[in-house]
Amino acid sequence: MKKYFLSCFYGVCLLSLLIFYACGDKKTSSSGEGAEFDEAKRDMINRVDKVIHDLPPPSEIPFILKATGVEYIHGIVNPLSNVNAYSSDTDAALNLGVLACDMSYLSFHGKAQNALDYFEATYELADKVGLNTALFKDLAERFRENITDVDTITVVTNEFLARAERFLEDLDELNAASLALAGSFIEGLYITAKSIENYPQKEIVTESDRILFLPLINIFLEERVALLDLLAMLKSIERNEKVTRLIDDLGILRLKYDELSMYLDDVDGGRISLSGESPIGQVVEEISRIRRETVSIGKQGV
Numbered sequence: 001m002k003k004y005f006l007s008c009f010y011g012v013c014l015l016s017l018l019i020f021y022a023c024g025d026k027k028t029s030s031s032g033e034g035a036e037f038d039e040a041k042r043d044m045i046n047r048v049d050k051v052i053h054d055l056p057p058p059s060e061i062p063f064i065l066k067a068t069g070v071e072y073i074h075g076i077v078n079p080l081s082n083v084n085a086y087s088s089d090t091d092a093a094l095n096l097g098v099l100a101c102d103m104s105y106l107s108f109h110g111k112a113q114n115a116l117d118y119f120e121a122t123y124e125l126a127d128k129v130g131l132n133t134a135l136f137k138d139l140a141e142r143f144r145e146n147i148t149d150v151d152t153i154t155v156v157t158n159e160f161l162a163r164a165e166r167f168l169e170d171l172d173e174l175n176a177a178s179l180a181l182a183g184s185f186i187e188g189l190y191i192t193a194k195s196i197e198n199y200p201q202k203e204i205v206t207e208s209d210r211i212l213f214l215p216l217i218n219i220f221l222e223e224r225v226a227l228l229d230l231l232a233m234l235k236s237i238e239r240n241e242k243v244t245r246l247i248d249d250l251g252i253l254r255l256k257y258d259e260l261s262m263y264l265d266d267v268d269g270g271r272i273s274l275s276g277e278s279p280i281g282q283v284v285e286e287i288s289r290i291r292r293e294t295v296s297i298g299k300q301g302v
Contacts, residue, residue: 047233048178068216070195072109077102078187078295083121085297086128090242093176094294096125097183105191112147119143175237182246183294185223185230190291192219193284196274204272213272217264220283224257242293249290256283 078098086092103118123140146152196216204213227250234247256279263279264272275281 044178044233044236047229047236048181050229050233065192065195065216068195068212069200070198070216072111073191073194073198076191076194077105077118080117080121082295082297083124086125088242089176090179090240092125092128093179094183094186094242094246096122097180097185098187098291098295099125100180101184101187101191107147116144116147178233178237179243182230182234185226186287186291186294189220189223189287192216193287196280197284197288199274202274204274210269210272217260217280220257221261221264224254224261227254227257245293246290249286249293253283253286253290256286 078095080099082095083099086095099118099122103115103122106115106118119140142152199213199216201209201213204210231247231250231254234243234250237243239247260279260283272278273280276285
């Protein structure tokens with residue numbers, strides 16, 4: 001079962017990237033710019049690859065959330081009614097990643113029809129930014145037909161990842177793929193943050209409470225390295241107002257992470273506060289604010 005969540009949760013969260021890897025039209029560069037272009041492309045591929053590999057094993061996240069006693073949170077996912085409002089490439093790419101992560105959350109909690117609806121929405125957003133999804137059509141059909149079949153979904157998502165590896169080295173445009181990865185990363189943090197916000201207790205006092213709760217906080221702490229890599233990746237792509245704001249916001253989050261780490265070191269076995277004024281509460285609020293900006297309508301990227 002854990003193997004299933006490793007491939008399904010990770011593979012589905014990166015569905016948006018896999019769609020980008022299958023772009024049909026490849027851009028070309030002049031002979032005079034070829035070497036410089038190829039070097040920049042290799043550097044960007046390495047940055048994307050590093051973000052992916054520095055993410056904590058996604059197979060752990062659903063189990064940690066369930067083990068801490070946090071139930072499914074109704075209304076947490078980005079409403080599908082927002083999809084048609086994402087008119088810019090920036091917003092479409094970011095929210096392609098958001099919706100893909102939401103789909104995995106719904107799948108884990110047994111909401112098959114909802115997950116299928118989000119699956120369709122990811123393809124709608126991909127089409128909106130002019131990307132070719134035809135090369136994944138067969139896998140999409142198998143996903144739809146076997147959404148409740150654990151073994152088949154495992155095979156399908158593994159094939160998604162395998163095809164991504166093959167297409168990656170031929171990909172000429174990684175800006176949109178980087179934004180989609182950022183969207184998935186932010187949504188994963190947001191689901192964790194809301195799980196903490198909905199935690200049944202507001203203070204962690206006993207050792208048994210700590211054993212249950214600390215793995216949830218560790219999801220944040222373990223993603224500090226991935227956050228740094230994500231920042232480096234976003235700083236390497238073409239920027240507009242929304243991307244610049246996202247970089248600034250993630251930089252603030254990194255500082256909040258440092259404060260959280262120092263706080264947990266100081267309490268060292270003592271009472272842990274989950275109030276909004278505590279370092280934990282501040283990280284939760286900052287993640288929630290970044291996510292609100294990411295999914296917002298009316299603050300479109302240009």
